[in-house]
Amino acid sequence: MTDVSSNPLLAPSTLPYGLPDYRQITPQHYLPAFEQAFAEHRREISVITRARSMPTFENTMVPLERSGELLGRISRTFYTVSSADGTPEIQQIEETLAPLMSAHADAIGLDGALYWRIKTLHDALDGLELAPEDRYLVERHYREMTQAGAGLDDEQKAALTELNSRLSVLTTTFEKNLLADTNDLAVVFDAADELDGLTSGELSAAAQNAADRGLDGKYVITLTLFTGHPYLSTLTRRESRERLLAASRSRGSRGNDHDNRAVLREIVRLRAERAALLGHASHAAYVTSDETAGSPDAVHALLRRLAAPAARNAAREQAALQAIVDAEPEPFALDAHDWAFYTEKVRAAEYDLDRTALRPWFDAERVLQDGVFRAASELYGVTFTERPDLPGYHPDVRVFELHNADGSALGLYVLDLYTRDTKRGGAWMNSIVSQSGLRGTDPVVVNNLNVPKPAPGEPTLLTLDEVTTLFHEFGHALHGLFAVVTYPHFAGTAVFRDFVEFPSQVNEMWILWPEILTAYARHVDTGEPLPAAVVEKLHASEAFNQGFATSEYLAASWLDQAWHSLSAEDAAADIDVAEFEARALAEIGLDNPVVPPRYSSTYFAHVFSGGYSAGYYSYIWSEVLDADTVEWFRENGGLTRENGERFRTRLLGVGGSKDPLEAYRDFRGRDADIASLLKRRGLAD
Ligand SMILES: [Zn+2]
Numbered sequence: 001m002t003d004v005s006s007n008p009l010l011a012p013s014t015l016p017y018g019l020p021d022y023r024q025i026t027p028q029h030y031l032p033a034f035e036q037a038f039a040e041h042r043r044e045i046s047v048i049t050r051a052r053s054m055p056t057f058e059n060t061m062v063p064l065e066r067s068g069e070l071l072g073r074i075s076r077t078f079y080t081v082s083s084a085d086g087t088p089e090i091q092q093i094e095e096t097l098a099p100l101m102s103a104h105a106d107a108i109g110l111d112g113a114l115y116w117r118i119k120t121l122h123d124a125l126d127g128l129e130l131a132p133e134d135r136y137l138v139e140r141h142y143r144e145m146t147q148a149g150a151g152l153d154d155e156q157k158a159a160l161t162e163l164n165s166r167l168s169v170l171t172t173t174f175e176k177n178l179l180a181d182t183n184d185l186a187v188v189f190d191a192a193d194e195l196d197g198l199t200s201g202e203l204s205a206a207a208q209n210a211a212d213r214g215l216d217g218k219y220v221i222t223l224t225l226f227t228g229h230p231y232l233s234t235l236t237r238r239e240s241r242e243r244l245l246a247a248s249r250s251r252g253s254r255g256n257d258h259d260n261r262a263v264l265r266e267i268v269r270l271r272a273e274r275a276a277l278l279g280h281a282s283h284a285a286y287v288t289s290d291e292t293a294g295s296p297d298a299v300h301a302l303l304r305r306l307a308a309p310a311a312r313n314a315a316r317e318q319a320a321l322q323a324i325v326d327a328e329p330e331p332f333a334l335d336a337h338d339w340a341f342y343t344e345k346v347r348a349a350e351y352d353l354d355r356t357a358l359r360p361w362f363d364a365e366r367v368l369q370d371g372v373f374r375a376a377s378e379l380y381g382v383t384f385t386e387r388p389d390l391p392g393y394h395p396d397v398r399v400f401e402l403h404n405a406d407g408s409a410l411g412l413y414v415l416d417l418y419t420r421d422t423k424r425g426g427a428w429m430n431s432i433v434s435q436s437g438l439r440g441t442d443p444v445v446v447n448n449l450n451v452p453k454p455a456p457g458e459p460t461l462l463t464l465d466e467v468t469t470l471f472h473e474f475g476h477a478l479h480g481l482f483a484v485v486t487y488p489h490f491a492g493t494a495v496f497r498d499f500v501e502f503p504s505q506v507n508e509m510w511i512l513w514p515e516i517l518t519a520y521a522r523h524v525d526t527g528e529p530l531p532a533a534v535v536e537k538l539h540a541s542e543a544f545n546q547g548f549a550t551s552e553y554l555a556a557s558w559l560d561q562a563w564h565s566l567s568a569e570d571a572a573a574d575i576d577v578a579e580f581e582a583r584a585l586a587e588i589g590l591d592n593p594v595v596p597p598r599y600s601s602t603y604f605a606h607v608f609s610g611g612y613s614a615g616y617y618s619y620i621w622s623e624v625l626d627a628d629t630v631e632w633f634r635e636n637g638g639l640t641r642e643n644g645e646r647f648r649t650r651l652l653g654v655g656g657s658k659d660p661l662e663a664y665r666d667f668r669g670r671d672a673d674i675a676s677l678l679k680r681r682g683l684a685d
Contacts, residue, residue: 008025008029009029009077016387016401017433017442018441019390019432019433020080020393020432022391025077027089030078030097031093031097034078037070038100041070041071041104041108042107044067045067045114047063048060049117060118060121065436065438066438076432078097081393083428083448084393084394084422084446085394085420086424090422106164109145109150112150114150115145115151122142125139133487136658136659144290147289160274160278163270164274167270170267171267171608172609174609177259178258178602180257181252181603182222183222184256187221188210188220189221189240190219192219194239194240196235197231197237198231198234198235206220221244225605226599227596227597227599228598232244232245232339232340233340233341235341238338245336252602253577253600253602259602261577263608264602268563269568269571272566275568282296282565282566283564284296284614287615290496291618292499293617299621300561307558309678310547310550310551310590313682313683316547317545317547318339318592321334321338321343321346334594343548351537351540353534358530359461360461361521361524362463362467363522364417364451367520367521368470369384369520370520371510371517372520374516374520375507375510378641378644379644380405380478380644380648381644382405384413385403386400386401387400390412392414392416396453398415398416398417400413411435412444413447413481414432414445415446415447416446419451423448427448428448428473429447429473430446431492432444434494435480435481436488437484438487438488443492445481446477472508473504474504474507475503476493478507478652479503483652484654485655485657490656491655491656492652494656495655496660499625500618501618501626502629503651506629506630510639512535512538512539513638548595551590552597554588555588556597556598556599556616557616557617558588559584559585559604560615560616561614562584562587565614577601581601585597624672628672628676628677631676650667651663
């Protein structure tokens with residue numbers, strides 16, 4: 001056993017806000033600390049479950065919410081680092097930890113005695129006269145443990161554990177197969193002229209890819225997760241585009257060792273069996289029952305509502321692209337691999353907009369201080385002070401302290417902007433310390449991006465997409481920072497998956513907001529604002545190509561729903577994957593062969609190996625609330641303290657402590673109206 005004096009993870013940090021002191025922590029500290037934390041958490045739970053007295057809110061829920069504090073602290077300290085600076089040593093620890101974490105989570109989550117106490121409280125809920133947040137806490141714990149299977153008998157629990165463990169093997173296999181087939185299918189080109197249209201940098205990267213594979217003198221293009229590859233928009237040779245798209249779409253369905261068809265059918269079957277075991281008609285019914293959507297019917301109704309107008313818009317866009325092709329010397333019928341290429345021609349002609357030329361106006365420091373922070377100050381009255389005295393886990397990490405308008409301390413915002421080999425891809429927000437009245441903690445939140453680091457002394461210039469990402473992730477950060485809840489279970493972003501993207505999407509509205517844009521979008525050398533004509537083009541091109549983008553997204557969402565809406569019995573049938581897909585897409589009218597789904601089943605990692613099974617619809621579901629909220633801000637004068645205060649107190653601050661749709665009504669004065677989303681995406685009739 002490691003004692004407190006020699007392991008800094010076992011004692012609370014002495015830094016402000018409980019920021020972990022990474023200067024004191026070495027990788028060897030983690031596993032022993034986790035072991036002690038698991039034991040402590042088990043001990044805390046057993047104190048609750050062994051109590052002789054009947055369950056009360058005070059003897060069950062309160063200690064439950066106090067429990068696991070050490071484990072939570074160590075976990076957040078560790079996973080912050082493993083995702084953003086996962087050295088081989090840290091990765092090794094993460095691998096060792098994975099089965100220990102899941103076994104621990106199962107032991108607590110399926111604890112029959114704990115479940116009995118919570119269920120007893122839940123059954124008597126109306127007579128307990130609890131405060132609203134307390135009452136909701138009982139409901140949520142009861143619901144979550146029931147979803148996990150804590151209410152099953154021992155035989156059923158054994159069957160469930162068996163299903164879960166087989167599923168975890170299958171989802172890992174799916175991911176491994178996908179990775180292997182993606183690598184195998186990297187497309188080899190013999191000569192540079194086949195890749196006409198790529199930049200010299202892209203071409204030399206392709207030559208390097210080839211050399212790395214021992215194919216000197218050739219060119220290799222590696223595939224991305226999407227069906228559509230970014231190079232499809234610039235490759236001038238039709239055959240090259242065709243080869244690239246065909247390779248991308250064949251992943252996981254070629255009858256080789258990496259074929260994912262049987263794997264995904266078994267995943268679908270076992271998920272349906274598990275749903276049946278837990279009392280649901282399908283996996284989609286099981287998943288959506290504990291989301292704001294409530295049922296697959298609600299999800300299907302939304303997807304159906306959007307599909308027809310999206311398909312119509314895509315057909316209109318297709319006709320415009322076909323017209324360009326028809327004007328060429330050798331016209332042909334536009335195919336899926338031609339879409340992006342001709343779309344870029346239209347974009348250039350209609351909007352005269354070269355998005356890559358905008359970077360000098362997006363100096364990262366100005367975007368942060370005069371854009372992201374300024375919008376938050378004007379809306380919410382918060383101020384930001386950089387604290388270079390506070391250490392991060394890496395020299396590039398910056399720490400900012402936030403204060404409220406009345407001068408009171410709010411929390412810390414940690415920003416890790418740059419890409420590095422040890423950081424996973426994408427961008428995200430996570431909490432290092434969650435706000436909780438019960439535990440007396442203030443929030444510490446982190447934003448990670450993957451912006452390439454410039455040479456020393458050079459400014460960091462962002463793309464418009466990176467600017468968008470920063471505003472988006474900061475929206476998640478505000479959700480965490482503004483939490484005002486009693487129980488840690490409810491802090492900030494601890495909300496339903498089909499709700500969590502909503503606040504971050506809303507924060508993107510300030511990117512092109514005139515007062516904010518003029519403040520931050522200034523030329524790095526001259527300080528000149530972005531020319532008005534460019535701003536106009538940015539606004540004008542917002543709805544461009546939305547028919548295609550919406551259709552390919554909806555098609556993938558529909559495939560996810562189609563697979564996961566099968567009953568256990570139907571899922572047991574011998575299903576041909578390609579036929580199943582074709583039938584599903586035809587059923588919703590998204591079967592235009594020129595607009596394929598964003599992912600086909602055999603490489604749809606979000607739903608077959610990631611955490612989005614029966615949940616890929618969440619993005620558009622959240623966007624209904626987002627668009628409706630943006631409309632509200634516009635109607636009420638936009639960027640004002642009054643508007644910010646209302647959004648902060650009625651929505652962001654309550655986190656997961658009440659029914660999110662109730663919080664939404666409280667903020668908006670009514671339920672969300674889909675009209676704003678239809679307008680934004682050009683889908684209104
Ligand atoms: Zn997000």
